[in-house]
Amino acid sequence: MKTNIGVFFGGRSTEHEISVISASQAMHAINRDRFDVTPIYITKDGRWYTGEALFDVANYRDIPSLLAKCTPVYMRPIYGDYNLYHDHKTMFGTTPKVFTTLDVVIPVLHGSNGEDGTFQGVIESTGIPFAGCDVLSSANGMDKITMKMILKECDIPVVDYVWFTDKEWFVRRDEIIERVEEKIGYPVIVKPANLGSSVGIARADNREALIDKVDNASKYSSRLIVEHLVEQLQEINCSVLGTCDEYQTSVLEEPIKSGEILSYEDKYMGGTKGAKGMQASQKRIPADLPADLTKRIQFLAGETFRVLSCHGVSRVDVIVDRADGSVYVNEINTIPGSLSFYLWEASGISFDKLMEKLVSLALKRKRDIDHKTVSYSANIFALGGGVKGTKGAKGVKGSQA
Ligand SMILES: Nc1ncnc2c1ncn2[C@@H]1O[C@H](COP(=O)(O)OP(=O)(O)O)[C@@H](O)[C@H]1O
Ligand SMILES: [Mg+2]
Numbered sequence: 001m002k003t004n005i006g007v008f009f010g011g012r013s014t015e016h017e018i019s020v021i022s023a024s025q026a027m028h029a030i031n032r033d034r035f036d037v038t039p040i041y042i043t044k045d046g047r048w049y050t051g052e053a054l055f056d057v058a059n060y061r062d063i064p065s066l067l068a069k070c071t072p073v074y075m076r077p078i079y080g081d082y083n084l085y086h087d088h089k090t091m092f093g094t095t096p097k098v099f100t101t102l103d104v105v106i107p108v109l110h111g112s113n114g115e116d117g118t119f120q121g122v123i124e125s126t127g128i129p130f131a132g133c134d135v136l137s138s139a140n141g142m143d144k145i146t147m148k149m150i151l152k153e154c155d156i157p158v159v160d161y162v163w164f165t166d167k168e169w170f171v172r173r174d175e176i177i178e179r180v181e182e183k184i185g186y187p188v189i190v191k192p193a194n195l196g197s198s199v200g201i202a203r204a205d206n207r208e209a210l211i212d213k214v215d216n217a218s219k220y221s222s223r224l225i226v227e228h229l230v231e232q233l234q235e236i237n238c239s240v241l242g243t244c245d246e247y248q249t250s251v252l253e254e255p256i257k258s259g260e261i262l263s264y265e266d267k268y269m270g271g272t273k274g275a276k277g278m279q280a281s282q283k284r285i286p287a288d289l290p291a292d293l294t295k296r297i298q299f300l301a302g303e304t305f306r307v308l309s310c311h312g313v314s315r316v317d318v319i320v321d322r323a324d325g326s327v328y329v330n331e332i333n334t335i336p337g338s339l340s341f342y343l344w345e346a347s348g349i350s351f352d353k354l355m356e357k358l359v360s361l362a363l364k365r366k367r368d369i370d371h372k373t374v375s376y377s378a379n380i381f382a383l384g385g386g387v388k389g390t391k392g393a394k395g396v397k398g399s400q401a
Pocket of ligand 1: 159189191195198199201227228229230231233235317319330331
């Protein structure tokens with residue numbers, strides 16, 4: 001029997017459409033001689049559907065008629081249950097029926113509720129092998145504040161930043177402004193900490209603009225970050241594939257932007273109308289850089305992947321300050337647009353091989369996890385007679401859990 005890959009995409013995220021494109025590309029690349037593919041589309045309000053119609057991107061123009069051709073499905077958060085269920089209606093009510101059994105999951109979800117660990121938590125609870133980052137690395141990679149804190153601690157260069165919550169901004173605005181001006185100075189770039197696709201991101205050249213941009217960014221997230229703005233920046237991306245213990249880095253790309261900030265349109269529409277995904281954006285591959293700078297960026301990309309304990313395929317985005325040649329890691333995308341397949345093709349790994357690699361990494365991690373002790377079969381309540389509640393239970397006092 002072929003391995004059945006469940007590809008999850010869509011989702012409650014501002015990058016919903018991009019995920020549909022990335023997943024469609026990935027599903028078409030999977031070698032059907034070796035694998036079956038079950039598409040699972042998560043709608044913008046969080047419902048799961050499966051069906052053949054989900055393979056064709058053209059069908060997403062009319063979502064109600066697409067969903068009418070599909071079956072609502074769900075998994076159960078029960079360890080060891082890899083089934084995809086649907087509700088079967090009988091004259092006595094509805095009963096859950098197995099629609100199909102998955103062997104491995106590949107999340108191709110971008111942004112909130114998909115790339116940030118929440119979906120990974122759902123999947124991890126079932127114990128099914130899945131591709132890509134786990135809860136910890138997804139969450140750390142998604143939050144621009146937490147990510148920068150970890151990188152800084154590991155001596156990976158990041159730009160100076162100040163972070164705060166929307167509530168702090170409301171209560172202690174003047175204090176925060178003072179901190180920004182003292183630590184960074186204008187111009188700055190203001191960002192919601194845990195979105196993607198440049199949503200809510202803007203430059204501020206003075207106090208008035210700072211207030212305006214932070215007010216706007218706080219509409220998107222309760223966690224906010226203000227960073228030093230690199231005026232003469234060159235953006236370079238590098239994909240990393242593997243595990244934090246054993247990984248390889250791709251050739252570099254230089255995305256080309258139409259304005260000062262790489263926009264949603266630059267990233268996904270190739271500057272034109274009609275979304276085509278990350279692969280269609282304007283870019284230079286390989287980036288035209290001296291060999292030593294290329295090596296340094298690949299090294300920093302690998303280090304970022306390693307210290308964040310990443311898994312599968314990620315893309316690390318780096319900023320080069322042309323004024324003084326400094327290199328800063330800007331962010332990691334733990335489920336990158338188009339799964340960065342175009343960077344791996346340019347590095348000698350075809351898209352179908354990339355998908356195979358993601359599956360084998362997922363299965364390998366599952367085997368490794370199964371070797372770890374996560375619970376004891378002995379029942380502590382059945383040992384040593386009476387359990388007298390927390391007061392009497394041995395070990396509770398000294399427990400460091
Ligand atoms: N510190 C910075 N200095 C100058 N430009 C920046 C800086 N950080 C981000 N940018 C610009 O803003 C874009 C979006 O920022 P980024 O942190 O990558 O957010 P997103 O997660 O939305 O992609 C970048 O691609 C770049 O063009
Ligand atoms: Mg970015």
